[in-house]
Amino acid sequence: MKGMLYASNNDLYRSKAATWHDYLQVWTAPEEQRAKVEDIPEILRKESVEWDVCAKKVAEDVMELLCEGIGLESSKFKDLGLSGSRLFVGAYYPYCPQPDLTLGLASHTDPVVITVLLQNQVPGLQVKHGEDWVDVKPLPGALTINIADLMQIISNGEYNSVQHRVRANSCEEPRISVVEFLNVGKWEDCEYGPLPELVSAEKPPRYRRFTKDEFYHNFYSKGLDSKSFIDKLKL
Numbered sequence: 600m601k602g603m604l605y606a607s608n609n610d611l612y613r614s615k616a617a618t619w620h621d622y623l624q625v626w627t628a629p630e631e632q633r634a635k636v637e638d639i640p641e642i643l644r645k646e647s648v649e650w651d652v653c654a655k656k657v658a659e660d661v662m663e664l665l666c667e668g669i670g671l672e673s674s675k676f677k678d679l680g681l682s683g684s685r686l687f688v689g690a691y692y693p694y695c696p697q698p699d700l701t702l703g704l705a706s707h708t709d710p711v712v713i714t715v716l717l718q719n720q721v722p723g724l725q726v727k728h729g730e731d732w733v734d735v736k737p738l739p740g741a742l743t744i745n746i747a748d749l750m751q752i753i754s755n756g757e758y759n760s761v762q763h764r765v766r767a768n769s770c771e772e773p774r775i776s777v778v779e780f781l782n783v784g785k786w787e788d789c790e791y792g793p794l795p796e797l798v799s800a801e802k803p804p805r806y807r808r809f810t811k812d813e814f815y816h817n818f819y820s821k822g823l824d825s826k827s828f829i830d831k832l833k834l
């Protein structure tokens with residue numbers, strides 16, 4: 600069905616081991632890519648549409664702060680269309696009887712601009728801090744925002760994408776997360792790369808510019824467990 604996908608592992612044939620989760624993806628923007636509202640399963644139709652509106656608002660507020668943090672016009676990221684493509688994901692991590700043998704989701708950085716994540720009370724999400732994996736403890740009502748790869752590139756490395764993973768669920772209760780990925784919407788118009796405003800003699804560009812085709816080709820040719828797109832663009 601257009602704009603929707605049910606799956607287990609999106610990199611099943613490219614990764615060394617399957618991970619312990621299932622998910623449902625719904626494209627919510629841009630218009631030509633999004634799922635028709637009437638095609639979204641009824642059980643989450645209303646919620647996914649509302650979540651898209653709220654998560655977009657949160658992401659755009661955070662993007663304003665990120666702009667201000669590096670001396671850009673606060674609307675710069677929004678004006679560049681960095682929230683113009685959006686994907687809703689509902690992920691389900693069932694009880695895993697042998698959690699030491701795999702992960703819930705392999706270590707990765709998100710291949711988008713920014714991610715908004717809500718998790719239920721069952722733990723599992725971890726972020727890499729130095730050499731350590733640190734638990735992101737579920738807090739009722741709290742959202743987790745990930746800086747993702749394109750934010751790292753566009754900000755010329757002022758912000759760095761976060762390496763994260765999900766442990767296989769050892770609790771009897773399923774772990775559930777609701778995620779919104781925000782990405783470049785206006786691909787047709789231009790290439791992307793470090794913003795000229797952030798490049799100077801003292802801060803030369805760290806990444807080269809890239810096109811939509813290059814981005815998608817890379818996404819569908821690599822396993823989840825790698826930061827290879829950023830590595831490929833490094834100057």
Ligand SMILES: O=C(O)CCC(=O)C(=O)O
Nearest residue numbers: 690709718724765776778
């Ligand atoms: O389920 C989670 O908490 C994390 C999901 C995630 O990192 C992803 O889908 O990229």
Ligand SMILES: [Fe+2]
Nearest residue numbers: 707708709763
């Ligand atoms: Fe992620």
